[in-house]
Amino acid sequence: MRCCFPAPLAALAGVPGPCEVLRSGALLAPALLRAVSAARTRLPHHQPIAAVHLELVTLIEDRAIITWYTGLAGTDDGFGHMLPALTEGEVVYGTHPGRLNRVAGEDRPTAHHHVELTGLEPGQTYYYQARSRGVAARPTALHLIRGNAAGTSLHGLGSHGGPYSFTTPLPPPGRHLISLALCNDLHLGETTAGLVGGIPFMRGISQQPGLTPYPELMTRALVQEARRRGADVLLAAGDISAGGSAADLARARGILDGFGTHGRDYFVVRGNHDRPSAVEESDGDTFRRGFGRPDEPGYFERDLGGLRVIGLDTYEKRGNGADSGGLGAEQLAWFRSRLREQREQPTVVFGHHPLTVRDSLFPVSAGQRLGRRQARAILDAYAATPGVFLHHAGHTHRNKRTVLPQAPHVALQEVGAAKEYPGGFSLLRIHTGGYALNFFKARGTEALEWGERSRRMAGGLWPHHALGRSVSDRNSVVYRDLSGITRPALASSPATGSPG
Numbered sequence: 445m446r447c448c449f450p451a452p453l454a455a456l457a458g459v460p461g462p463c464e465v466l467r468s469g470a471l472l473a474p475a476l477l478r479a480v481s482a483a484r485t486r487l488p489h490h491q492p493i494a495a496v497h498l499e500l501v502t503l504i505e506d507r508a509i510i511t512w513y514t515g516l517a518g519t520d521d522g523f524g525h526m527l528p529a530l531t532e533g534e535v536v537y538g539t540h541p542g543r544l545n546r547v548a549g550e551d552r553p554t555a556h557h558h559v560e561l562t563g564l565e566p567g568q569t570y571y572y573q574a575r576s577r578g579v580a581a582r583p584t585a586l587h588l589i590r591g592n593a594a595g596t597s598l599h600g601l602g603s604h605g606g607p608y609s610f611t612t613p614l615p616p617p618g619r620h621l622i623s624l625a626l627c628n629d630l631h632l633g634e635t636t637a638g639l640v641g642g643i644p645f646m647r648g649i650s651q652q653p654g655l656t657p658y659p660e661l662m663t664r665a666l667v668q669e670a671r672r673r674g675a676d677v678l679l680a681a682g683d684i685s686a687g688g689s690a691a692d693l694a695r696a697r698g699i700l701d702g703f704g705t706h707g708r709d710y711f712v713v714r715g716n717h718d719r720p721s722a723v724e725e726s727d728g729d730t731f732r733r734g735f736g737r738p739d740e741p742g743y744f745e746r747d748l749g750g751l752r753v754i755g756l757d758t759y760e761k762r763g764n765g766a767d768s769g770g771l772g773a774e775q776l777a778w779f780r781s782r783l784r785e786q787r788e789q790p791t792v793v794f795g796h797h798p799l800t801v802r803d804s805l806f807p808v809s810a811g812q813r814l815g816r817r818q819a820r821a822i823l824d825a826y827a828a829t830p831g832v833f834l835h836h837a838g839h840t841h842r843n844k845r846t847v848l849p850q851a852p853h854v855a856l857q858e859v860g861a862a863k864e865y866p867g868g869f870s871l872l873r874i875h876t877g878g879y880a881l882n883f884f885k886a887r888g889t890e891a892l893e894w895g896e897r898s899r900r901m902a903g904g905l906w907p908h909h910a911l912g913r914s915v916s917d918r919n920s921v922v923y924r925d926l927s928g929i930t931r932p933a934l935a936s937s938p939a940t941g942s943p944g
Contacts, residue, residue: 491516491517491518491519492516492517492579493514493515493516493517493529493531493576493577493579494514494515494516494517494526494579495512495513495514495574495575495576495579495580495581495582495605496512496513496514496515496526496581496582496584497511497512497513497581497583497584497896497899497907498510498511498512498574498581498582498583498584498593498594498608499511499512499583499584499593499594499866499911500593500594500595500596500608500610500915501866501868501883501884501885501918502882502883502884502885502918502919503596503610503612503613503882503915503919504612504613504880504882504919504943505564505566505567505612505613505614505615505880505921506562506563506564506565506566506612506615507560507561507562507563507564507943508560508561508564508570508610508612509558509559509560509561509884509885510535510557510558510559510560510561510572510574511556511557511558511559511885511892512533512557512574512576512581513526513528513555513556513557513896514528514529514530514531514533514555514557514576514577514579514581515527515528515529515555516528516529523647523649523900523904524900524904525900525904528555528556529555530553530554530555531553531554531555531576531577532549532550532553532576532577533549533550533554533557533559533574533575533576534547534548534549534550534559534574534575534576535547535548535549535559535561535572535573535574535575536572536573536575537561537570537571537572537573537607538570538571538572539568539569539570539571540571541571541599541600541607541609544571544572544573544607546561548560548561548562554889554892555893555896556889556892556893556895556896557574557576557581558885558887558892559574564612565612566612566613566614566615567611567612567613567614568611568612569597569609569610569611570609570610570611570612571599571600571606571607571608571609572606572607572608572609572610573605573606573607573608574606575605579605580604580605580606581605582604582605583601583608584907584911586907586908586911586913588805588905588908589803589805589908589913590913591908591911591912591913591914592913592914592915593907593911594606594608595608595609595610595915596609596610596611596914596915596916597609597610597611610915613880613919613921614921615875615880615921616873616874616875616877616878616879616880616921616922616923617875617876617877617878617923618875618876618877618878618926618927619875619876620873620874620875621749621751621874621875621876621926621929621930621931622676622677622748622749622751622874622929622931623673623674623675623676623677623871623872623873623874623943624675624676624677624678624679624753624792624871624872624874625666625670625673625675625677625678625679625869625870625871625872626679626681626794626836626857626859626869626870626871626872626881627666627670627678627679627680627681627838627859627862627868627869627870628680628681628682628683628715628796628836628837628838628839628859628861628862629682629683629715629838629839629841629861629862629863630659630662630663630666630680630683630684630685630696630862630863631659631683631684631685631686631717631861631863632659632660632663632684632685632686632692632693632695632696632699633659633685633686633687633689633691633692633695634658634659634686634863635650635651635657636648636649636650637649637650637658637863637864637898637901638864638898638901638902638906648901649864649897649898649900649901651894651897652897655890656890658863658864658894658898659686659863660695660699661890661891661894662862662863662864662867662886662891662894663696663699663700663862663863664699664702665867665886665887665888665890665891666862666868666869666886667699667700667702667703668702668886668887668888669868669869669884669885669886669887670703670869670871670884671703673871673884673943674871674873674943675703675871676709677709677710677711677748677753678700678703678704678709678710678711679710679711679712679753679755679792679794679836680700680710680711680712680713681713681715681794681795681796681836681837681838681859682712682713682714682715682716682717682718682758682759682795682796682797682838682839683715683716683717683718683796683838683839683861684696684712684714684715684717684718684731684735685717685718685731686717687717688717688718688719688730688731689730690730690733690734693718693730693731693734693735694734696734697734697735700712706735707736711744711746711753711755711794712735712755713742713743713755713756713757713758713794713795713796714731714742714757714758714759714796715758715759715796715797715838715839716759716767716768716769716796716797716839718731718759719731719759741757741774741775742755742757742760743755743756743757743760743775743778743779745782748929749929749930749931750789750790750928750929750930751790751791751792751874751926751929752786752789752790752791752792752831753791753792753793753794754779754782754791754792754793754794755793755794755795756771756775756779756793756794756795757771757775757795758770758771758795758796758797758814759796759797760772760775767811767812768797768810768811768812768813768814768815769795769796769797769813769814769815769839770814770815770818771814771818776818776821779822779825780821780825783825783826783828783829783832784825784828784829786831787828787829787830787831788830788831788928789831789928790831790833790874790926790928790929791829791831791832791833792832792833792834792835792836792872793832793834793835793836794835794836794837795835795836795837796837796838796839797812797813797814797837797839798812798813798814798837798838798839798840798856798858799813799814799819799822799823799835799837799856800813800819800846800848800856801813801840801858802844802846803844803913804840804842804909805905805908805909806909812839812840813839820850823848823850823851824850826850826851826853826854827850827851830853832851832853832854833853833854833855833879833922833924833926834854834855834857834872834879834881835854835855835856835857836857836859836870837856837857837858837859838858838859838861839858840858841860841861841864841909841910842858842860842909842910842911842912843858843859843860843866843870843883843910843911843912843917843918844857844858844912844913844917845857845858845881845916845917845918845920846858853924855881855920855922857870857881859883860883860910860911860912860918861910862886864894864895864898864901864906864910865895865896865898865899865901865906865907865910865911866883866885866895866899866907866910866911867885867886867891867894867895867898868883868884868885868886869883869884869886870882870883870884870918871883871884871943873943874926874929875926876925876926876927876929877923877924877925877926877927878921878922878923878924878926879921879922879924879926880919880920880921880922881919881920881921881922882918882919882943883912883918883919
């Protein structure tokens with residue numbers, strides 16, 4: 445199974461420059477050597493535990509979600525990863541590093557800890573320590589990208605377990621209007637994550653025998669969690685399938701239908717993996733047949749109570765045209781025309797390929813984004829369209845928020861893949877005076893287990909790429925006037941818009 449972008453060196457197809465190759469090689473070499481030499485080791489279960497991979501995943505004005513992993517110290521499953529140790533988990537926290545006088549815990553022993561702190565005060569700085577069986581959890585080290593997985597400040601980093609620190613944001617002003625779940629890269633039908641053709645010793649990660657195929661598992665968990673978090677509408681930005689087969693697209697359709705009705709409660713656009721395979725090209729456009737009609741374009745505009753949603757088919761190309769994105773001339777003209785006609789209307793755009801890829805751990809090639817000329821034309825159109833405030837993309841399989849000087853009112857938000865670590869979606873909560881965007885991991889025992897298993901992709905370097913360099917890459921609040929939106933009448937909407 446070919447990999448989409450990111451499994452790192454897929455970018456070599458775009459022939460990056462010598463400096464990029466040398467830089468990437470220097471980073472990847474130790475991980476490759478570990479993957480070659482790792483031997484499976486099993487020690488008795490009475491061995492001491494280690495608590496690792498601490499991450500502040502979600503940060504909202506009144507809550508925070510913290511995850512970590514406990515393993516048997518000194519063990520190795522063959523991928524440089526400890527064997528799991530089922531233990532209790534708790535987070536102690538407070539407003540002073542010397543007084544961690546509040547506790548949040550779990551209701552069962554597990555190796556994959558997911559603790560949610562609730563009742564937090566907006567705009568308040570908190571200090572916390574996560575621990576299992578008295579062992580303090582240590583953060584995911586993001587030193588290769590100078591990142592910080594555990595907090596919004598450097599407090600506690602370099603210590604043996606913290607406490608670490610975060611400051612809750614202020615909520616978007618005004619009344620809540622609507623919430624949208626943003627997701628991408630479901631890859632239904634894929635069997636191995638992280639394979640990179642032509643790169644020896646770069647082992648992909650497969651699901652354990654007998655368990656649910658991970659694309660189905662993660663997509664079902666995503667749908668359930670999006671509903672639980674109050675999403676009214678779901679936008680899926682491409683790579684719904686692994687190879688464009690009618691069977692995989694039908695399976696994806698069946699799972700997404702669990703969220704609601706296609707074309708009303710959820711909307712889907714195509715990614716490069718959704719192109720028809722060579723065998724099925726004679727059978728027509730399988731993606732359009734699975735999510736629409738063959739005679740309809742793959743791009744569209746919808747009005748949700750004054751919120752305009754524009755879906756782009758960023759893979760409007762004939763045949764097996766590689767992984768790079770492209771809008772046909774007709775679609776690009778239509779898109780620019782729609783923006784000109786309604787410049788002030790609050791607008792969210794979503795499509796598979798990002799307009800730009802900044803600050804990547806791995807070499808960046810043309811295959812990871814739209815062509816420069818088209819991206820520049822879209823940014824110029826955004827500059828003249830003040831109503832556009834968010835452009836959601838996938839393809840890179842990472843969380844990254846980018847704001848460019850050409851259109852500073854538009855957040856370009858890449859969202860991590862649904863199918864693998866960190867495995868989830870972003871919830872866009874729109875208020876009359878602004879919006880909040882928060883990343884949530886898909887929950888459930890099997891989903892959290894697969895998320896931990898798949899973090900080992902790219903020789904263990906995947907968290908440096910996929911999680912987000914900082915908490916703000918996956919959690920942000922923006923103030924702006926969105927009072928022109930009214931809450932639409934969505935028949936299958938949950939009663940609440942709360943993220944909790």
